[in-house]
Amino acid sequence: MEIISDNNNTVIKNIDDFDLGQTLECGQCFRYDKIGDKEYILAAKGKLLHARQEGVDLILFGVEGKTQANDWIDYFDLRRDYGKIKRYLLNRDEELREAIRTKHGVRILNQEFHEVLLSFIISQNKQIPHIRQIVRAISDKFGTFIGEINGIKYHSFPSVNQLVSAKEEDFRNCKTGFRAPYLCDAVSRLHQEQLDVESFKGLKEEEARQKLMEIKGVGEKIANCVLLFGLGYRSAFPIDVWIKRIMGEVYFGREASPAEIQKLAEERFGEYGGYAQQYIFYYGRDNKIGKKTR
DNA sequence: GTCCAGGTCGCCT
DNA sequence: AGGCGACATGGA
CATH class of the missing domain: 1.10.340.30 (Hypothetical protein; domain 2)
Structure with missing residues (x-):
């Protein structure tokens, strides 16, 4: 990762495991608008950001100087090694392969x-x-x-x-x-x-x-x-209707109680539960896994 | 019109 | 502990 600031903009180059659209649209935050291809406006930390992704680079329009840039790098959680997280999860659970492959660019935002x-x-x-x-x-x-x-x-x-x-x-x-x-x-x-x-x-x-x-x-x-x-507890594993449906189908082959699911998540994903949850939630919701079609 | 949504509360057994 | 209806509002 490399940070370049010039004429009013900041470009963060060579970011691994990041997709701006996936990160914003996976359901973790609510204050964003898509205004173009891989281009978004978002409101966070009391500020407005106009950003666009070009390949492995992220352009932050109107962002000048290290302090401001660092603020957004922190917000997008760009300093964390997601490759390591994915390897850990895939090592523990082969079921996650497809979810992680398609939703590879999700990062967990550091929101207020x-x-x-x-x-x-x-x-x-x-x-x-x-x-x-x-x-x-x-x-x-x-x-x-x-x-x-x-x-x-x-x-x-x-x-x-x-x-x-x-x-x-x-x-x-x-x-x-x-x-x-x-x-x-x-x-x-x-x-x-x-x-x-x-x-x-x-x-x-x-x-x-x-x-x-x-x-x-x-x-x-x-x-x-x-x-x-x-609050940064990345082991937390929220169980909603989607997680319940998806994990019931994939891991239990039947309807499972939140307690059963919580236990499985703890054993399999441990300290990385939160990341696993996002990959599963986003992938499952996108593909309507376990949802009854009427 | 009917059903359900990133659930939780209050009250029941 | 676990089951069940109520709760506002809007979209499918």
Whole structure:
């Protein structure tokens, strides 16, 4: 990997195991728009990014200097050796071969904790396009204006401070439905208990999960998403309807309980559970594995 | 119209 | 511990 900055842009050259489109569209984040072939606009960490992939290079438009570039390199998790992760997983589990082959460019983003928490509270019992719509509505209503591209105005995902005054009704106006009180509870805890990345430092995965599950509307699955996507616990293995269907079919040949699946994931994937989960989820959802066709 | 969606809660046995 | 309906909203 090599970083070159010139005339307002930064180019990151020779990135292994990375596909911008796959990384954004695998279902881990919700604030992006595709504007061309391998070209995206995304809102993250309070900023707007216009990026395009050309082969093994990634162009970050309007990004100047090492500090800014490093920020995005960290966001895309580009300094991690995914070749090693894939080899480990394939060594343990031949079933993953096809998923890893087709979804080879997925990386797990290092997203902001509070954004992941609130986004995944919204995600329950909803389809991904609708989750994106709701998250955008909340950002437009409470977030900071961060730019306009192709006539579309973008707002950052709101900070905790920007959300403290939000009422249940405000969230309902953003079409959150029955999740509105959950969001209020989460925001008030984030604010009053100063709940942030720091407050999870040093906690074991299980301790961190229990802490998250004290929040109304956060169960096992959402807690695991927050651990994985927002707190850096790469062993966390969220089990949703898709994982349940896919793994029931592929690994058990029958319907399997979340507990059974969790156990298998722990034994097979161990510290790399989160990566395995993303490959399986994205591949399985794309190919509708285990889904009844009506 | 009916069913289901990156689930969780509350209440039941 | 495990089963089951309710919960808003929108798309298939």
